[in-house]
Amino acid sequence: MRLHQIAHCRTGDKGNISNISVIAYDRAHFDLLRKILTSQQVATRFANIAGGPIERYELPQLGALNFVLHNALGGGVTRSLALDAHGKCLASAMLDIEIPDF
Amino acid sequence: MKTLRIGTGAGFAGDRIEPAVELAQNGNLDYLVFECLAERTIALAQQARMADPDAGYDPLLERRMRAVLPICHHNKTRIISNMGAANPVMAGQRTLEIARELGLTGLSIAVVCGDDVHDQLNPNTFTLMETGETLAQFNKPVISANAYLGAGPIVEALVQGADIVLTGRVADPAMFLAPQIYEFGWSMDDWQKLGRGTLVGHLLECGGQITGGYFADPGVKDVPDIARLGFPLAEVSENGDAIITKTPGTGGIVSVATCSEQLLYEVHNPASYLQPDVIADFSGVHIQQVGPDRVAITGGSGHARTSTLKVSVGYVDSFIGEGQISYAGAGCVARGRLALDIVRERLNITNVTCQEIRCDLIGLDAVLGAFEGDTTRIPEIRARFTARTASLADARRIGEEVESLYLNGPAAGGGVTRSARQIVGIVSGLLDETLITPTLTMLEV
Numbered sequence: 141m142r143l144h145q146i147a148h149c150r151t152g153d154k155g156n157i158s159n160i161s162v163i164a165y166d167r168a169h170f171d172l173l174r175k176i177l178t179s180q181q182v183a184t185r186f187a188n189i190a191g192g193p194i195e196r197y198e199l200p201q202l203g204a205l206n207f208v209l210h211n212a213l214g215g216g217v218t219r220s221l222a223l224d225a226h227g228k229c230l231a232s233a234m235l236d237i238e239i240p241d242f
Numbered sequence: 243m244k245t246l247r248i249g250t251g252a253g254f255a256g257d258r259i260e261p262a263v264e265l266a267q268n269g270n271l272d273y274l275v276f277e278c279l280a281e282r283t284i285a286l287a288q289q290a291r292m293a294d295p296d297a298g299y300d301p302l303l304e305r306r307m308r309a310v311l312p313i314c315h316h317n318k319t320r321i322i323s324n325m326g327a328a329n330p331v332m333a334g335q336r337t338l339e340i341a342r343e344l345g346l347t348g349l350s351i352a353v354v355c356g357d358d359v360h361d362q363l364n365p366n367t368f369t370l371m372e373t374g375e376t377l378a379q380f381n382k383p384v385i386s387a388n389a390y391l392g393a394g395p396i397v398e399a400l401v402q403g404a405d406i407v408l409t410g411r412v413a414d415p416a417m418f419l420a421p422q423i424y425e426f427g428w429s430m431d432d433w434q435k436l437g438r439g440t441l442v443g444h445l446l447e448c449g450g451q452i453t454g455g456y457f458a459d460p461g462v463k464d465v466p467d468i469a470r471l472g473f474p475l476a477e478v479s480e481n482g483d484a485i486i487t488k489t490p491g492t493g494g495i496v497s498v499a500t501c502s503e504q505l506l507y508e509v510h511n512p513a514s515y516l517q518p519d520v521i522a523d524f525s526g527v528h529i530q531q532v533g534p535d536r537v538a539i540t541g542g543s544g545h546a547r548t549s550t551l552k553v554s555v556g557y558v559d560s561f562i563g564e565g566q567i568s569y570a571g572a573g574c575v576a577r578g579r580l581a582l583d584i585v586r587e588r589l590n591i592t593n594v595t596c597q598e599i600r601c602d603l604i605g606l607d608a609v610l611g612a613f614e615g616d617t618t619r620i621p622e623i624r625a626r627f628t629a630r631t632a633s634l635a636d637a638r639r640i641g642e643e644v645e646s647l648y649l650n651g652p653a654a655g656g657g658v659t660r661s662a663r664q665i666v667g668i669v670s671g672l673l674d675e676t677l678i679t680p681t682l683t684m685l686e687v
Binding site: 144148149150152153154155156157159161163165188189195197199201202203204206208214216217218219221222223224228229232233 | 281282372456457459462463499502503504505506507508509510511512513525526527528529541559560562598599600602604608609610611612626628629630665666667668670
């Protein structure tokens with residue numbers, strides 16, 4: 141199954157850094173999210189886009205993870221040649237990630 | 243216990259006006275805040291001001307003020323906005339004239355200046371966060387330099403009785419924090435309260451993004467009546483806890499999901515959200531549905547602020563030229579790639595120097611990068627060639643070469659669009675807060 145079935149996401153941009161929140165619809169799924177959605181897995185998903193390190197922050201009471209992708213916006217929103225300079229589309233790409241059925 | 247009602251009238255410079263009017267009419271608001279300055283807006287506004295000394299404030303200021311001033315005046319709702327952009331004084335003057343034209347009297351308009359630190363920056367010591375160089379080493383034509391002011395000067399404006407406060411660059415949440423400090427008498431070192439007030443500002447500052455905008459995903463996250471999306475308001479308690487809601491009858495949705503998404507929007511470490519007045523801490527925030535379109539926000543906190551303010555420097559970076567052309571049907575991907583190769587070679591042949599080139603096939607690889615699957619059955623793509631150049635003339639050459647493909651390129655290419663524009667870039671650094679002196683001017687109608 142895809143992450144899309146249990147979580148929703150939003151992208152934000154600051155300079156050349158994109159942050160993508162991943163929020164479980166059901167907070168009971170948070171432990172699962174925390175276990176399977178590692179920074180490494182996110183780095184693999186965005187290997188074509190994010191060139192820098194990826195940090196992960198946890199907000200268990202909200203059922204949420206927050207990923208911070210460095211060097212992910214083509215040099216920065218204001219001067220990027222990318223079609224989606226803000227990286228707004230990245231949140232939905234995160235939801236494509238395949239997770240084990242449970 | 244006192245409850246303060248603060249609404250959002252705009253979440254960006256081009257935002258809709260009609261939901262602001264609706265909120266002013268039906269929100270029973272104490273304050274209506276218009277956030278209209280993106281990172282680059284003020285540099286562009288400064289360019290406009292250089293061309294015309296009377297310009298440089300938000301182009302929609304007049305339309306917005308005409309639409310909401312009579313209602314806000316009648317309802318005793320105060321207005322706070324950064325629509326002053328690069329020219330807060332003229333924004334104040336223009337607002338004064340509009341108030342007069344509308345026959346409104348007894349209005350105080352406060353103009354906050356001092357964010358423009360262009361003349362205070364020492365290029366030899368001001369260090370850029372992005373590159374580690376000094377501004378002098380960076381060596382680009384600087385257009386503007388503006389410090390992110392905090393809530394202080396807005397609070398002072400409210401103390402002096404302002405009905406409308408117009409600023410240039412201030413931290414976005416500070417425009418929402420200021421009325422909370424003023425109305426509740428919070429101390430400027432009550433970090434928990436300032437953190438909570440900042441949280442309210444952070445949640446409200448993007449307008450419709452917390453009422454169902456930037457959210458809908460049909461079948462999964464449905465948003466009712468989304469074309470009539472209402473703008474949000476917060477009912478804030480004296481301890482800084484708040485309920486986020488919207489007015490009945492408007493479209494959209496305020497839910498735990500919309501609020502959770504917006505809480506983390508443009509946030510890196512949730513425990514350390516740096517602001518001029520406080521380091522806000524969102525890490526322990528609780529979000530709970532307490533009624534239809536009513537969500538309680540509790541548990542915000544904060545820590546002592548730093549002694550520096552962030553300064554954004556706008557500079558002329560480069561020019562970007564772009565051209566697009568569509569191909570469809572059998573072989574469209576190959577024809578699109580051929581088109582991009584032709585443009586690249588033509589720019590070489592004609593001696594157009596590109597600092598950076600990007601080629602995309604929209605529909606295949608433009609957003610997420612290289613596409614690995616089978617491309618033989620793709621129904622249509624749009625080839626996009628874009629490049630950075632040192633001059634506008636060179637940038638225009640990109641689109642010209644794409645347009646030439648009509649007669650000189652692969653089979654069946656159609657729908658060319660092209661553009662060339664100057665790129666204003668933004669870099670930033672920190673400035674000691676003691677070097678920045680906000681000023682306040684009061685205008686009376």
